[in-house]
Amino acid sequence: MSLSTDRTRQFEAAALPHLDAAWNLARWLLRDDQLADDAVQEACLRAFRFFEGLRGESARPWLLGIVRNACYDWMRQNRQLADQLEFDELRDSEAVSAPFSSSADGDPARQWEQRVQGERVNAAIDALPPVYREVIVLRELEELRYEDIARIAGIPLGTVMSRLSRARSMLRESLRDERPGDAGGRTRHVNV
Secondary structure (H helix, E strand, O other), rough: OOOHHHHHHHHHHHHHHHHHHHHHHHHHOOOOHHHHHHHHHHHHHHHHHOOOOOOOOOOOHHHHHHHHHHHHHHHOOOHHHHHEEEEEEHHHHHHHHHHHOOOOOHHHHHHHHHHHHHHHHEEEEEEHHHHHHHHHHHHHHHHHHHHHHHHHHHOOOHHHHHHHHHHHHHHHHOOOOOOOOOOHOOOOOOOO
């Protein structure tokens, strides 16, 4: 077995289990499936190139840090387009509808309510500035430890905690607005 083949197998064993998390982070940061695919591909090429630099560390935060950097590089290079990307309800809600499509009780009204709530949460996360969106995605969706988030984002632990606090506050505020479909103009609040 050649050294190159062995290195490739080691890289695949370290990186492949984390590709879903990598794509998820890229998708939330770039707000586009194709751009996320491209960013993850670029990040994997970078990661493979510098794989020797991974020494006894967890591959997940290491790879996600490279994905984050690839996304921010793209946003800097394409600032005008990145600022214009908008939330597309049909495209961006498909992933949300799947978990709610089959409720245990089979109540269509409850399923619809769960889907609408999921769409609202996704739209609220999508509306956050990237520095807040990334910490929410890494903590709440990818369930990473604060220390790993600090490493990925290249920021102090205290900054991670303050950004998470601010992001959660922004989400609560965003989700306090009246929910679509409420009768009589009543305002209902969602606890986050």
